[in-house]
Amino acid sequence: MRLYPLLFLLLLVAGALAVLVGSGDLTDPELRDTFLKLRGYRLAAAFLAGAALAVGGVVVQGLFRNPLASPSVLGTTAGASFGGQVALLTYGLAGVGGSFVVPEMTVPIGCFVGALASLAVLLLFLRVTQDLLALLLTGFVLSALFLSLSAFVTSVAQETWELGRAVVSFSLGSVSGTGPRQLAFALPLIAVALVACWFWGRSLDLLLSGEEEAQSMGANVGAVRWWSAIWVSVLVAGAVSVGGNVGFVGLVVPHMLRPFAGTKHQRLIPAAALAGGVFLVACDIIARVIPSRSEIPLGVVTGLIGAPLFLLLLIRLRRERAYA
Amino acid sequence: MRNGDGNLGLRAQALSVTLGGRTVLHGVDLEAKPGEVLALLGPNGAGKSTLLKALAGLLPYEGRVEIAGADVGSLSSRARAKQISYVPQRSLLRSALSVEEVVALGRYVHGGSFGGMSKNDRDAIDHALETAHADVLRDRIFTQLSVGEQQRVLLARALASDAPILLLDEPTAALDVGEGMAVLRLIRTLAARNHTLIVVLHDLADARSTTDRALLLKEGRVVEQGATADVVSAEPIRAVYGVKLVENARIGFEADPEGTGTDAHTGTGTDTDTGTDTDADTGTDTDTDTDTDTSTGTGTDTGTGTGTGTGTG
Numbered sequence: 001m002r003l004y005p006l007l008f009l010l011l012l013v014a015g016a017l018a019v020l021v022g023s024g025d026l027t028d029p030e031l032r033d034t035f036l037k038l039r040g041y042r043l044a045a046a047f048l049a050g051a052a053l054a055v056g057g058v059v060v061q062g063l064f065r066n067p068l069a070s071p072s073v074l075g076t077t078a079g080a081s082f083g084g085q086v087a088l089l090t091y092g093l094a095g096v097g098g099s100f101v102v103p104e105m106t107v108p109i110g111c112f113v114g115a116l117a118s119l120a121v122l123l124l125f126l127r128v129t130q131d132l133l134a135l136l137l138t139g140f141v142l143s144a145l146f147l148s149l150s151a152f153v154t155s156v157a158q159e160t161w162e163l164g165r166a167v168v169s170f171s172l173g174s175v176s177g178t179g180p181r182q183l184a185f186a187l188p189l190i191a192v193a194l195v196a197c198w199f200w201g202r203s204l205d206l207l208l209s210g211e212e213e214a215q216s217m218g219a220n221v222g223a224v225r226w227w228s229a230i231w232v233s234v235l236v237a238g239a240v241s242v243g244g245n246v247g248f249v250g251l252v253v254p255h256m257l258r259p260f261a262g263t264k265h266q267r268l269i270p271a272a273a274l275a276g277g278v279f280l281v282a283c284d285i286i287a288r289v290i291p292s293r294s295e296i297p298l299g300v301v302t303g304l305i306g307a308p309l310f311l312l313l314l315i316r317l318r319r320e321r322a323y324a
Numbered sequence: 325m326r327n328g329d330g331n332l333g334l335r336a337q338a339l340s341v342t343l344g345g346r347t348v349l350h351g352v353d354l355e356a357k358p359g360e361v362l363a364l365l366g367p368n369g370a371g372k373s374t375l376l377k378a379l380a381g382l383l384p385y386e387g388r389v390e391i392a393g394a395d396v397g398s399l400s401s402r403a404r405a406k407q408i409s410y411v412p413q414r415s416l417l418r419s420a421l422s423v424e425e426v427v428a429l430g431r432y433v434h435g436g437s438f439g440g441m442s443k444n445d446r447d448a449i450d451h452a453l454e455t456a457h458a459d460v461l462r463d464r465i466f467t468q469l470s471v472g473e474q475q476r477v478l479l480a481r482a483l484a485s486d487a488p489i490l491l492l493d494e495p496t497a498a499l500d501v502g503e504g505m506a507v508l509r510l511i512r513t514l515a516a517r518n519h520t521l522i523v524v525l526h527d528l529a530d531a532r533s534t535t536d537r538a539l540l541l542k543e544g545r546v547v548e549q550g551a552t553a554d555v556v557s558a559e560p561i562r563a564v565y566g567v568k569l570v571e572n573a574r575i576g577f578e579a580d581p582e583g584t585g586t587d588a589h590t591g592t593g594t595d596t597d598t599g600t601d602t603d604a605d606t607g608t609d610t611d612t613d614t615d616t617d618t619s620t621g622t623g624t625d626t627g628t629g630t631g632t633g634t635g636t637g
Contacts, residue, residue: 065418205425206432210416216380217485218405218433263419 003260007274011047014281018043022288045178045186046284046298047277049243050253052190052235053077054276057250058268059197059235062204063228064122066132068313070250071236072306074135075118075142077247080233080240082146083114085153085167092163104181104241107170108189111237118142119229126225130210132317175243175284175298186238193234194273200228201265208263246280246299248306253279255309331358331488333520334379334408338387341371341378348374349544351387356537358488361511361521363531363552366541367565372524373413373493375541379522380410380491391489405433408489409482413497415466415474423461423469423477427452430484452483456510472503479510489520496530501577508534509579528556528569540564 019039026032057070064074071077087110125138150171157167169177203224206214215221239246253276254268261271283301290296334356341349349371356362364372378385381396381404389396391407399407409430417426430452431445441449453459456479461469466477475495482490495511496504511534515521525531531538531552538555540548541564548560561569 206429208417208419212382215382215401216410217429218402220401263421
């Protein structure tokens with residue numbers, strides 16, 4: 001159990017750095033409060049998104065019995081991002097719901113629908129083949145599809161300048177502009193989904209042995225799959241609505257953790273939530289300190305870490321012939 | 325419920341299975357009683373594994389599979405798994421779970437969604453590991469074990485569920501002779517503890533040595549059913565496999581209490597002869613077991629008992 005003290009320590013260090021590091025001048029007493037508040041939101045957004053994406057990664061890896069799966073690799077994040085854009089567009093053009101509904105609310109719903117749609121395609125695909133690489137390829141295709149659809153939505157949104165700006169900034173995604181209202185909507189979503197994933201953990205353990213064995217040991221495989229997909233969609237929706245399209249967190253974090261936390265889901269999920277949060281906060285700090293003309297997007301940092309790891313894992317899997 | 329107490333056995337009536345538009349099982353009737361080992365025999369593609377999966381409730385079927393007065397198909401997966409444990413030929417598990425964690429999966433049906441394990445859970449896991457002689461493997465990683473060791477762990481996982489009915493799909497396939505014998509001996513031990521066992525076997529000699537009754541399938545239909553010695557006899561075997569049954573024709577093996585080769589999984593099981601030198605009702609059977617044990621207890625000696633006898637040709 002030395003893992004948790006370490007993770008909490010890392011969280012403390014990362015949290016402190018996240019508040020202290022940045023381009024703003026904290027010695028100016030007039031601006032200090034504003035800077036600290038903005039960095040606080042940013043810290044919270046990065047932590048929430050990281051926790052959600054890491055646990056999402058753990059669950060989809062178990063769900064598809066595929067160590068290379070993650071919400072971004074499978075196209076779930078792209079689906080959520082597209083769903084969020086459509087929600088913004090519908091809200092902006094049609095003014096759905098009048099003054100009672102705010103974009104902070106419609107966006108997570110759109111994200112959820114988009115994420116679930118892309119996971120549903122993969123679950124239906126599982127009936128045809130269980131091949132690891134075929135699954136990943138389908139994920140890539142879904143990802144590409146949603147990205148091109150997103151481009152279309154973005155072009156439609158350019159009709160009005162304000163809406164166009166909103167859609168573009170959402171699809172670029174960043175934790176830097178996240179406000180308290182977005183956090184207030186995302187926090188309960190993510191919290192509930194994290195707990196729900198933990199509850200399905202025992203069933204996901206059974207699923208590691210494949211559908212037939214899981215069923216023979218008493219798991220209702222259909223229920224496990226669809227409920228897991230629903231809760232992962234909620235997690236990804238929450239993460240995308242506060243942090244945009246950030247990739248590879250769900251791939252990197254579970255793999256870093258397994259040597260310490262093991263494979264059982266109920267041990268892995270809480271650890272992944274903490275570690276994922278810390279990881280994304282750390283990536284956000286890196287994004288801020290690397291000197292560049294404008295700030296580096298968070299997704300670039302996670303991508304630079306995640307993409308090589310993905311290739312390494314792929315090579316290792318091929319060597320072990322772990323897929324067939 | 326441990327050791328199959330309160331076990332009422334399993335009964336199937338007019339069981340048919342259609343897969344992908346093709347009927348692969350036609351109206352199978354069978355009954356397996358507590359304390360009894362039933363062998364499912366037949367050539368490749370006869371429908372043995374399909375029958376086993378249907379009995380386990382893992383495939384849709386027509387007809388009726390009755391356990392404890394209820395139809396398997398009408399039970400929830402949880403209720404069914406409390407009665408029936410299915411052991412696949414190989415597990416598809418590829419994740420780095422320890423043996424203890426794998427066996428603990430068998431307790432799923434008894435647990436809630438919370439992570440903790442009750443004392444009853446831990447007792448069941450210990451008992452299962454001990455029975456399957458897998459307690460020495462407890463902390464090993466499942467995927468790093470030999471096929472034979474994995475088979476014993478899968479049996480332990482099935483036992484941990486406390487289900488009285490055990491369905492085993494070719495439990496000795498791909499095992500070496502020592503590992504295979506350990507598994508067969510375990511099957512007898514479980515039958516002695518009032519479990520109901522239904523076992524798919526491809527080795528007819530194993531069936532003769534280990535099982536009480538047998539069901540011989542060909543192209544999805546039952547050809548012969550009854551005491552194993554009657555089913556695995558000249559006429560039905562010729563009809564189904566197209567081969568002549570020769571009693572005591574080949575060398576056989578039996579466990580060597582002194583040998584260390586396969587000792588990890590011998591232990592205290594009941595000693596049953598495997599090989600073709602079992603007593604069948606074939607008249608004069610001079611069973612001369614010449615145990616050529618030269619080295620006393622050291623080395624990997626698998627006591628080669630060559631059973632010679634006059635059989636029916």
